[in-house]
Amino acid sequence: MTNKIMKWVSWSVFLAFLAVYPKLFGIYYTNVFVTFAIFALFAVTLNLLLGYTGLLSFGHAMFFGAGGYGTALILTHMKGVSLSMALMTGFLSAVGLALILCPIMVRVSGTAFAMLHLAFGQLMYVLSLKLRSITGGEDGIGGFPIPSFTIPGIVSVNMKSPENFYYFAIAVLGASIWILWFFTKTPFGSIQVGVRDNAMRIDYLGFKVPQTKAVVYIVAGGFAGVAGSISAMFHNLVSADGALHILNSFFPVMMTMIGGVGSFFGPIWGAAIFQVIEELTSRYTQRVELVVGLILILVIMFTPMGFVGILNTIKQKWTTYKIRRRS
Amino acid sequence: MDPTTAMYVAQGIHGLAYGMVLFLVASGLTMIFGMMGILNLAHASFFMLSAYFCYQFLSITGNFWAALLLAPVATAFFGVLLERFLLRRIHAFGHIGELILTVGVSLVILAGVKIFWGTETLPVKVPPILHGLVTFKGLDYPIYRLFIIGLALVVLAIMALLLYKTRLGKIVRAGVSDADMVNALGVNMPLVFMFVFGVGTWLAGVAGVAIAPILTVFPGLADQMGMDAFIVVVTGGFGSLKGAFIVSLIFGELSAYGVQFISQLAPVLMFLFMAIVLIIKPMGLFGERE
Numbered sequence: 001m002t003n004k005i006m007k008w009v010s011w012s013v014f015l016a017f018l019a020v021y022p023k024l025f026g027i028y029y030t031n032v033f034v035t036f037a038i039f040a041l042f043a044v045t046l047n048l049l050l051g052y053t054g055l056l057s058f059g060h061a062m063f064f065g066a067g068g069y070g071t072a073l074i075l076t077h078m079k080g081v082s083l084s085m086a087l088m089t090g091f092l093s094a095v096g097l098a099l100i101l102c103p104i105m106v107r108v109s110g111t112a113f114a115m116l117h118l119a120f121g122q123l124m125y126v127l128s129l130k131l132r133s134i135t136g137g138e139d140g141i142g143g144f145p146i147p148s149f150t151i152p153g154i155v156s157v158n159m160k161s162p163e164n165f166y167y168f169a170i171a172v173l174g175a176s177i178w179i180l181w182f183f184t185k186t187p188f189g190s191i192q193v194g195v196r197d198n199a200m201r202i203d204y205l206g207f208k209v210p211q212t213k214a215v216v217y218i219v220a221g222g223f224a225g226v227a228g229s230i231s232a233m234f235h236n237l238v239s240a241d242g243a244l245h246i247l248n249s250f251f252p253v254m255m256t257m258i259g260g261v262g263s264f265f266g267p268i269w270g271a272a273i274f275q276v277i278e279e280l281t282s283r284y285t286q287r288v289e290l291v292v293g294l295i296l297i298l299v300i301m302f303t304p305m306g307f308v309g310i311l312n313t314i315k316q317k318w319t320t321y322k323i324r325r326r327s
Numbered sequence: 328m329d330p331t332t333a334m335y336v337a338q339g340i341h342g343l344a345y346g347m348v349l350f351l352v353a354s355g356l357t358m359i360f361g362m363m364g365i366l367n368l369a370h371a372s373f374f375m376l377s378a379y380f381c382y383q384f385l386s387i388t389g390n391f392w393a394a395l396l397l398a399p400v401a402t403a404f405f406g407v408l409l410e411r412f413l414l415r416r417i418h419a420f421g422h423i424g425e426l427i428l429t430v431g432v433s434l435v436i437l438a439g440v441k442i443f444w445g446t447e448t449l450p451v452k453v454p455p456i457l458h459g460l461v462t463f464k465g466l467d468y469p470i471y472r473l474f475i476i477g478l479a480l481v482v483l484a485i486m487a488l489l490l491y492k493t494r495l496g497k498i499v500r501a502g503v504s505d506a507d508m509v510n511a512l513g514v515n516m517p518l519v520f521m522f523v524f525g526v527g528t529w530l531a532g533v534a535g536v537a538i539a540p541i542l543t544v545f546p547g548l549a550d551q552m553g554m555d556a557f558i559v560v561v562t563g564g565f566g567s568l569k570g571a572f573i574v575s576l577i578f579g580e581l582s583a584y585g586v587q588f589i590s591q592l593a594p595v596l597m598f599l600f601m602a603i604v605l606i607i608k609p610m611g612l613f614g615e616r617e
Binding site for chain 1: 423430433594610
């Protein structure tokens with residue numbers, strides 16, 4: 001009973017905090033938070049593949065990029081597109097890409113899966129650089145109009161103001177993360193973990209392993225596309241280096257590792273830690289690479305289970321301490 | 328030879344030279360990644376580090392041959408340190424752990440290089456004997472690129488002899504298929520793996536010195552080569568020297584003629600080739616099935 005009340009109270013405090021965040025911290029930190037939220041969703045979708053299904057991808061950025069380019073292209077070339085339609089286009093273009101790739105990808109696993117993604121990710125990157133007439137080459141697509149958020153006859157919110165865009169982005173990204181969280185709690189989510197742990201047994205139990213992988217793959221890809229789409233609208237720019245670069249594929253892997261692989265909220269912690277590190281290093285030192293590199297080395301050497309692993313150890317120590325004191 | 332054919336032949340040799348350098352980097356990577364199963368994303372950083380060492384030794388001694396001998400050895404020393412003190416401890420966490428660690432190491436190497444040598448491009452001069460052009464039936468070709476081809480072939484021969492004709496090579500090959508068993512037979516496997524890792528980085532080092540006079544030395548040197556070498560290893564099949572060699576040459580020619588005929592889409596060719604190979608044979612051209 002008290003637990004339930006506590007849960008409701010903490011959730012309302014959290015939501016209230018999110019609501020007043022832009023008023024408290026100003027525009028700069030509002031934008032920092034949107035960046036964090038985009039990467040949090042992106043890392044969560046990667047963790048759906050890596051942590052829950054055991055598929056390591058080195059090309060996750062291509063879904064991020066597909067979402068971004070889809071949104072940017074429809075906003076550039078079509079007039080009168082609504083905000084939700086632009087977002088939907090981003091989602092669907094990433095889903096489309098995942099649908100095209102999944103017949104190949106579900107047949108392989110392990111290193112071949114990672115490497116095939118590396119190949120296709122780089123293919124997309126080079127293509128987006130070279131197909132200048134569609135993607136704008138190195139410059140990318142920028143300066144497209146951002147439509148207002150409208151419910152006809154009721155309300156029309158201008159998305160040009162960073163504060164309004166913050167609420168929109170947080171709502172979309174938060175809802176996406178919640179959907180994914182729900183997705184992992186369904187029976188299907190359990191089959192997913194089963195595929196990771198023992199694919200053959202899942203097969204014997206009568207579930208279809210390749211089809212399961214394909215569904216997870218499409219869901220993960222589609223929501224990475226949502227992250228990319230929000231990112232494109234946020235920066236009003238989508239470019240090959242910003243969206244499709246190989247580093248953009250590595251970032252969510254690192255965030256997941258730093259936060260804690262296998263835990264749903266680990267990647268979100270990881271994205272937050274990454275964001276804080278980036279803020280601090282870019283402000284106080286020129287040597288961003290050195291600091292990030294050293295942190296990665298230290299994390300993997302000393303806390304291989306990530307931040308959530310540390311939290312769990314502390315929690316365990318605390319409970320044993322309490323039990324010992326009681327007895 | 329009329330000028331057009333001469334141009335095609337010259338382009339072909341260009342491709343061969345690039346393929347050979349690529350093979351030097353990729354053979355080191357295939358030993359580390361393919362045989363020991365270590366996902367070393369810092370491999371190309373060692374390649375770059377060696378080019379910087381080459382510049383440094385050259386400015387101290389003024390002798391290119393000394394730099395060619397010393398720089399790869401110095402690089403291999405750093406590689407051995409990495410294996411002994413970092414990689415060995417996280418081997419239990421699998422590929423993702425190695426990925427994070429080696430990305431971290433490559434960032435640290437990049438930062439270190441920028442701290443010690445700055446960000447500008449540094450020239451490396453070759454000795455007079457490797458200067459100039461060689462003329463053959465109306466075809467002029469720079470001697471240095473021929474020297475690279477020769478150097479790579481010599482290194483390849485040494486590697487093949489070491490792997491297939493010596494006791495050490497036998498131990499290494501046995502260790503690849505079952506390290507625990509060889510360890511139980513009384514061979515110090517951690518030491519052998521450390522040695523293999525050292526040789527792998529040494530090969531990257533040789534390639535770094537070979538490429539330094541052509542491309543000059545700058546912090547972005549690792550990016551292109553690292554990706555290419557990785558693709559070679561994956562496409563050729565993990566742990567297959569033969570596969571790495573053939574795919575390196577194919578990629579060299581693909582990029583040379585690709586730039587000539589479809590300059591816009593030349594980089595796509597390699598990834599397309601890799602994707603097609605992996606779709607048909609997920610373990611690479613000469614890889615064994617899992």
